Amino acid sequence: MSGMSQLLVEDRLFQAPKAFSKKAAISSMKQYKAMCQAFENDFDGTWARLAKETLYWKKPFKTVLDESEAPFYKWFSEGTTNASYNCTDRIIKAGLGEKTAIIFESDAGDVTRISYQELHERVCKFANGLRALGVGKGDRVVLYMAMSIEGVVAMQACARIGATHSVVFGGFSAKSLEERIVDVGATTVITADEQMRGGKQLPLKAIVDEALELGAKSIVKNVIVYKRTGSETVPFTPGRDHWMHDVSAKQSKKCEPEWVEAEHPLFVLYTSGSTGKPKGVVHATGGYLLWANLTMQWTFDLRQNDVFWCTADIGWITGHSYIAYGPLSVGGTQIVFEGLPTYPNAGRFWDMIERHKVSIFYTAPTAIRSLIKASDLNPDTHPKNYKLKSLRLLGSVGEPINPEAWMWYHKNVGGEKCPIVDTFWQTETGGHMITPLPGATPLVPGSCTLPLPGIMAAIVDETGQDMPNGQGGILVVKKPWPSMIRNIWNDPERFKKSYFPADLGGNLYLAGDGAIRNAKTAYFTITGRIDDVLNVSGHRMGTMEIESCLVAHSDVAEAAVVGRPDDLTGEAIVAYVVLKGARPEGEAAQKKALELRNWVNKEIGPIAKPKEIRFGDNLPKTRSGKIMRRLLRVLAKGEDITQDTSTLENPGILEQLKHAV
Numbered sequence: 108m109s110g111m112s113q114l115l116v117e118d119r120l121f122q123a124p125k126a127f128s129k130k131a132a133i134s135s136m137k138q139y140k141a142m143c144q145a146f147e148n149d150f151d152g153t154w155a156r157l158a159k160e161t162l163y164w165k166k167p168f169k170t171v172l173d174e175s176e177a178p179f180y181k182w183f184s185e186g187t188t189n190a191s192y193n194c195t196d197r198i199i200k201a202g203l204g205e206k207t208a209i210i211f212e213s214d215a216g217d218v219t220r221i222s223y224q225e226l227h228e229r230v231c232k233f234a235n236g237l238r239a240l241g242v243g244k245g246d247r248v249v250l251y252m253a254m255s256i257e258g259v260v261a262m263q264a265c266a267r268i269g270a271t272h273s274v275v276f277g278g279f280s281a282k283s284l285e286e287r288i289v290d291v292g293a294t295t296v297i298t299a300d301e302q303m304r305g306g307k308q309l310p311l312k313a314i315v316d317e318a319l320e321l322g323a324k325s326i327v328k329n330v331i332v333y334k335r336t337g338s339e340t341v342p343f344t345p346g347r348d349h350w351m352h353d354v355s356a357k358q359s360k361k362c363e364p365e366w367v368e369a370e371h372p373l374f375v376l377y378t379s380g381s382t383g384k385p386k387g388v389v390h391a392t393g394g395y396l397l398w399a400n401l402t403m404q405w406t407f408d409l410r411q412n413d414v415f416w417c418t419a420d421i422g423w424i425t426g427h428s429y430i431a432y433g434p435l436s437v438g439g440t441q442i443v444f445e446g447l448p449t450y451p452n453a454g455r456f457w458d459m460i461e462r463h464k465v466s467i468f469y470t471a472p473t474a475i476r477s478l479i480k481a482s483d484l485n486p487d488t489h490p491k492n493y494k495l496k497s498l499r500l501l502g503s504v505g506e507p508i509n510p511e512a513w514m515w516y517h518k519n520v521g522g523e524k525c526p527i528v529d530t531f532w533q534t535e536t537g538g539h540m541i542t543p544l545p546g547a548t549p550l551v552p553g554s555c556t557l558p559l560p561g562i563m564a565a566i567v568d569e570t571g572q573d574m575p576n577g578q579g580g581i582l583v584v585k586k587p588w589p590s591m592i593r594n595i596w597n598d599p600e601r602f603k604k605s606y607f608p609a610d611l612g613g614n615l616y617l618a619g620d621g622a623i624r625n626a627k628t629a630y631f632t633i634t635g636r637i638d639d640v641l642n643v644s645g646h647r648m649g650t651m652e653i654e655s656c657l658v659a660h661s662d663v664a665e666a667a668v669v670g671r672p673d674d675l676t677g678e679a680i681v682a683y684v685v686l687k688g689a690r691p692e693g694e695a696a697q698k699k700a701l702e703l704r705n706w707v708n709k710e711i712g713p714i715a716k717p718k719e720i721r722f723g724d725n726l727p728k729t730r731s732g733k734i735m736r737r738l739l740r741v742l743a744k745g746e747d748i749t750q751d752t753s754t755l756e757n758p759g760i761l762e763q764l765k766h767a768v
């Protein structure tokens with residue numbers, strides 16, 4: 108990342124604005140430290156108190172943290188609860204039934220509001236409909252939907268009946284969808300006829316049908332379709348396929364929740380690892396919801412008159428924790444947005460903030476960087492043209508935010524009065540881990556600052572020994588926390604190996620990121636993944652996944668994929684390919700590169716598409732046949748190789764791989 112060198116010497120400090128601190132839930136570093144101390148003094152007792160104060164438990168828990176089968180930790184074991192009850196019934200009982208839960212804005216700009224009472228009704232009716240189709244506790248339901256109220260209703264309805272949902276991002280291909288449906292063993296798929304993005308109608312149901320044909324049809328009994336565009340050409344198989352509105356139509360508005368154990372899997376969400384196929388990250392009901400709720404209060408300081416907007420998609424963890432569950436569990440009002448930040452123009456976000464009086468805005472650095480670029484090209488879309496006074500807090504998520512983008516966001520969007528919470532976390536962590544508290548923590552651009560109370564983050568070396576501040580190392584978490592990943596679906600061995608590796612002692616959670624703490628402030632800065640996981644526009648991709656996809660093409664003999672820093676997308680994918688036939692050159696190479704990029708697009712999805720493809724007669728390998736990825740990374744950056752290449756079997760190959768086709 109271009110800002111990285113500056114990032115490490117960044118010393119600008121932004122104190123929490125007094126006006127903000129005065130009303131904040133956590134209003135000083137003294138209070139923050141006292142909260143951390145409470146966990147130091149009585150870890151279990153503090154979590155127990157928070158869990159009792161925060162959630163409704165049908166049956167109280169006795170054990171707080173059960174470590175008997177570590178690293179398969181259990182939280183609040185004997186307790187029973189229900190996520191949907193906590194996100195609707197409990198809010199209505201608190202007198203907020205008429206409050207707006209969701210303000211939905213469509214791609215075209217149509218706005219629909221729905222109160223907690225209405226949301227509750229729709230969740231209950233659909234939950235009853237799912238039950239009528241035979242879906243119940245422990246069944247897995249895959250969602251393949253775009254941003255919509257129906258998407259949130261579907262997730263909440265699954266939670267209500269104890270079905271475990273697995274949302275697959277609507278940009279994934281039929282093959283990716285099929286793999287996830289089969290791995291998680293879903294009996295039901297919920298989708299929409301089509302989705303609207305940037306004025307275009309894009310298929311969803313047709314892709315589900317394709318996924319079923321690829322193999323998933325042997326296990327899927329029901330496909331439920333939300334009618335979004337009403338397109339006539341959408342395939343429909345009577346008997347198996349049902350319209351979502353028909354499923355809900357004759358159902359009662361009352362639906363007794365399934366009271367599930369705290370450890371009952373609320374959802375499985377697939378994410379990329381460094382090796383093998385995507386991992387189904389399992390999250391448990393009680394602990395996950397507790398942390399989604401607490402981080403809404405602590406990190407976002409949510410107050411009852413706030414309008415909260417998280418721009419993520421429900422297909423990612425950010426959309427789970429900070430759209431589908433967190434904001435509803437605190438009775439907040441939130442925006443759900445179907446469209447794109449650049450449609451009809453790059454002022455869309457700012458226009459929506461103005462019209463809906465958004466007070467808390469949470470987005471990804473990639474979006475900010477692309478809107479900076481767009482407003483340079485078309486000054487009409489610059490935030491200064493919009494009234495953004497309603498904003499009081501900004502957030503960033505998914506990838507490192509470079510100080511330049513941070514400063515622009517702070518000045519032009521936040522009017523220099525809004526704190527920015529740079530939230531570091533992962534699919535596996537369920538919620539924020541290291542982040543400023545907006546009313547307390549002095550901010551440093553590019554640093555996610557300090558761990559939240561209760562999160563024992565640390566930096567260690569390869570053997571698990573603590574590193575002193577000022578020296579980089581491996582980011583770990585030393586103690587379990589309630590919203591942590593519980594398992595990898597169908598693969599407990601991989602869970603242990605990936606997250607609690609033996610060389611670190613077997614009891615430290617390995618995040619997979621490198622980090623450094625500032626020698627003076629002890630603030631954390633994330634320095635990037637230490638494994639073969641790429642982060643492109645805040646989306647996680649495994650290099651192995653893309654490589655396997657490329658070699659599955661009939662013309663490809665071998666492939667190696669690396670990341671390269673990119674000013675806009677954080678990282679960009681560069682693929683080195685050896686074809687079975689001769690190495691193509693000139694126009695033939697360009698044609699082949701295009702074909703392979705489209706292949707990856709079709710097989711995995713647009714987010715995995717390499718930005719660049721380079722062809723060689725071979726790949727740089729050691730004499731033992733290991734591909735030297737380190738060298739490929741240097742070449743991808745366009746830098747000269749200064750390392751010793753004498754151990755290479757075929758040093759001549761480097762010259763071929765220097766340039767893009």
Ligand code: PRX
Nearest residue numbers: 504505506507529530531532533534633647
């Ligand atoms: O490398 C870190 C980066 O995103 C990874 C997690 O990706 P995912 O599971 O898709 O979750 C993204 C949304 C929480 C991390 O391992 N990452 C996430 N947030 C930050 C970050 N890197 C730097 N700063 C952040 N704030």
